[in-house]
Amino acid sequence: MNKRQATSADVAALAGVSQSTVSRSFDEKSRISAATRDRVFAAAKELGYQVNKAAQTMIKQRSDLVGLVTAGLEDPFRSEFLNQLVIEVQRQGFRPMVIDVTHNQGIDSSLQALMQYQLSGVVITSGSPSESIVQEFVSRSVPVILVNRADQESNLSGVDIVNIDNVGGGELAAKSLIQSGCENLMVVRAKASSYSSLMRTKGFIQQVSSHSAIKTLNITEVESETSDYEGGYQLAGQLLAKQEVPDGVFFCMDHIACGFMDAARKEFHLSIPQDMSLIGFDDIRLASYQSYALTTIKQCPKLVSKAVVDNLVKRLDEPSSSPMYQVVPVTLIRRDTLAS
Amino acid sequence: MNKRQATSADVAALAGVSQSTVSRSFDEKSRISAATRDRVFAAAKELGYQVNKAAQTMIKQRSDLVGLVTAGLEDPFRSEFLNQLVIEVQRQGFRPMVIDVTHNQGIDSSLQALMQYQLSGVVITSGSPSESIVQEFVSRSVPVILVNRADQESNLSGVDIVNIDNVGGGELAAKSLIQSGCENLMVVRAKASSYSSLMRTKGFIQQVSSHSAIKTLNITEVESETSDYEGGYQLAGQLLAKQEVPDGVFFCMDHIACGFMDAARKEFHLSIPQDMSLIGFDDIRLASYQSYALTTIKQCPKLVSKAVVDNLVKRLDEPSSSPMYQVVPVTLIRRDTLAS
DNA sequence: ATGAGTTGTTCATACGTATGCACAACCTTG
DNA sequence: CAAGGTTGTGCATACGTATGAACAACTCAT
CATH class of the missing domain: 1.10.260.40 (lambda repressor-like DNA-binding domains)
Known part of the structure; x- marks a missing residue:
């Protein structure tokens, strides 16, 4: 029936x-x-x-779906961010359609297929879409918003950009480590570094350089094989065995920091922060747990998500206003891995 | 232009x-x-x-969207599961639309609104939809799949059910603790317990009872205020202060276990597993990290997701075959929190 | 050579909504 | 009371696709 x-x-x-x-x-x-x-x-x-939304979409030439494009959902922070996006998109009257481009073909063909849905907008949180495909959306006046993907001077025209203050966060980390007396500094990022990690590293190094004028500071730059807990764990194994133990380390991602910390404690019996100060980035939930209590640069997915969707709505209202560029601030969360 | x-x-x-x-x-x-x-x-x-999918939907009276209904996205395990669902839905040629019913009105009105989208199916991973609204989907031959929501003897007719082996997991946990010599057992579940937690507890207690015939065993049942890390942390504070320390604890969720463990170590200076054996449930990522190394009952979101979407496809093929009931097995992951 | 069956294509229509246009009924103002 | 304005409703149409029915061009067996 x-x-x-x-x-x-x-x-x-x-x-x-x-x-x-x-x-x-x-x-x-x-x-x-x-x-x-x-x-x-x-x-x-x-x-x-x-x-009937389908009929409505036919007439209005626009659905109420917003595409949330991500590459991989394993990374817990990424998925935490995605969840906030889902909530915010929904809150503002749209429906989130999640597109994972890893278990799939490349990002470009995935985006191409999204043209089928008359989306109200596309939010790209990872991957690097080609210019032509992005143009295709823009020319059909579908807002495209890049999150932590590119600079204001991006070659992708017509897209809106929301970033967190990656450079500022890196600088903040450097200041904090230096202020707490560290002199042999290290900065860790993932091997296949994303735009954000590069910017964080850049900010860190800039800040260290500017302090080098008044104080002698060593700085080494290091890559972790993978951008997760295991990557940090392994990295610690390789580095600390060489006895070149830095006294202050900045990690571009909390996960790497936690893996590193576990290895440093269990395998090398180091005390944190007595032997070594650590600062992470993101403020994942894990960072707040007692076993880690990681001092870190916090970015707030809720704020970023709000900025993204606000932007999207504004762009739908004024399709031809000039591209927006927004930077969401970060803050230092002081816990127990920074010597005082 | x-x-x-x-x-x-x-x-x-x-x-x-x-x-x-x-x-x-x-x-x-x-x-x-x-x-x-x-x-x-x-x-x-x-x-x-x-x-144009909208036009296609008009004709076929069915979109390629699958609604993934969840209540809250904060719980990391829930979101890990949701992500697997997203991947699997996509893999089988559908598009996932995520619906969070917490930051919203109740589940029933949310579901009602979903009728607008001519969905290919609805997967409900939390919340308890009323019978009438579910019937509305079923009568329009939209498959509804309940995950860990109800028994086979559910009063919701026409829906398909996928569960993990909650009871079996609880039993497995009990066996393992008893086998490793524990005698003063405790089982912890969240205050507002979900169906799964109740089943897990049930399995645990059943198993303990059946062993009580041949060996004297104490068992206490305890509730955590919240079902997260903090809940476990606080619970440990209340319980362990009373000096009534059990020697084997089963937690219905890993998060509670980790919070409990941190508190036991930091605040009461207990050694795990020497002073107390712990077993969790879920096998969240955190459980595998060195700082916790939690022995736990693993459920595999990937397997469950596959079961769900396979089911959905089958139901679309044969709209009127009898309701399906599937139980996905769980396994014990032995790490370092169980005395040997 | 005739009829039946097969293959490939077009025609026409339905799906359910939003919206410009027309228009009737009413209200306002002088 | 006339002329112009306002308000509320209906008619007709467009959106882009899938699909049953009709049909033409072949194939093949009789």
Whole structure:
């Protein structure tokens, strides 16, 4: 017994009005007499009427879906961010459609396929889409928002950009380590470094350099094989065996820091922060747990998500205003891995 | 310059055929001569044609969207599971639409609104939908799949159910603790316990009871305020202060276990597993980290996700076959929190 | 050579909504 | 009371696709 959904025509028939009137009754800014609207609503309720989004999309040439494009969902911080995006997208009246481009073809063909859905917007949180495909969205006035993917001087024209203050975060980390007396500094980033990691490293090194004028500081730059806990764990194994133990380390990602910390403690019996100060980046949940209590540069996924969706809405309102570039601030969260 | 998307009519014009022929060219099981199909594909490629899913949905009365309904995305394990669902849904040719029902109205009105999208299926991973709303989906032959929500004897008719072996996991935990010599057992679940936690507890207690015949065993049942790390941390504070320290504890969720462990170590200077054996449930990532190395009952989100989507596809094929009930096995992951 | 069956294509239509246009009924103002 | 303005409703159409029915061009067996 495959029941059919009630349509606006059904509601119209029951309320004794035309289909147009039903449609207009659900549109705030249409002129409808209160009496008619009431009748329509009553009929709609009785039939359990729900608008057909597909039909609506056909007419409006735009669905209420927002594509959230990510490359891989394993990284817990990435998924934490994605979740905030989901919440915010939903809060502002859209529906989140998640697209994972790793277990799939490349990002470009994935994006190409997204043209099928008349999206209200595309949020790209990882991967590097080609210019042509992005242009395709922009030329059909579908907002494209890049998160932590590129600079303001990006060669992708017409896209909006939201970044966190990666450089500032790196600088903040450097300042904090130096201030707590560290002299042999190390900065760790993942081998296949993302844009954000590069910027964080850049900020860190810049800041160290500017302090080198007044104080002698060593700095080494190191790469972790992978950008997760295991990567940090292994890295510590390789580095600390050589006895060249730095006294202050900045990690571009908390996960690497936690893995490194575990290895330093268990395998090399180092005390943190007595033997070595550590600062991470992101402020993942793990960082707040007692076993780690990691001092870190916190970025707030909630803030970033809000910035992204606000941006998207604004862009839908004014399709041809100039591209937006927004930087969300970061803060230092002081816990127990920084010598005082 | 708001460009228009190429339509099948555009492709038809370029290829010199009718719109129907274009449509049929993209349909595997339509009879089209190879020559025509080639011409159509060439034209489609030249125009960058992408089918309009909204129009397709109108005709087929079914979109390729699958609704993934969850209540809250904070819990990392829940979000890990959701991510696997996203991947699997995508892998099998659908698109995941995520619906979070916490930052929203209740689950029923959220589900009601989902009728707007002509979904290919709804996966419910948390919350308890009312029978009537579920019936509404079922009567429109939209598959509804409940994950870890209910028993086979559920009063919700027409839905398919996928569970993990919660009871079996609880039993396994009990066996392991008893086998390693524990006698004063404790089982911890969250205050507002979910179906899964109740089943896990049930399995644990059952198993303990059956061993009580041959050996004297104490068992206490305890509730954590919240089902996260902090809940476990606080709980340990309350319990261990009373000096009634059990020698074997089973936690319905890893997070609670980790919080408990941290508190036991830092605040009460207990050694694990010398003073106390711990077993968790889920096998979250954190459990594998050196600082915790938690012995736990592992459930595999990948397996569950596959079961869910396989089920969904089968149900779409045979809308009126009898409801399916599937139980995904769990395994014991032995790490360092179980005395040997 | 005739009829039946097969293959490949086109025509026409339906899906459910939003919206420009037309128009009737009413209100306002002089 | 006339002319112009406002308000509320209906009619007709467009959006882009899939698909049943019709049909033409072949194939093949009789």
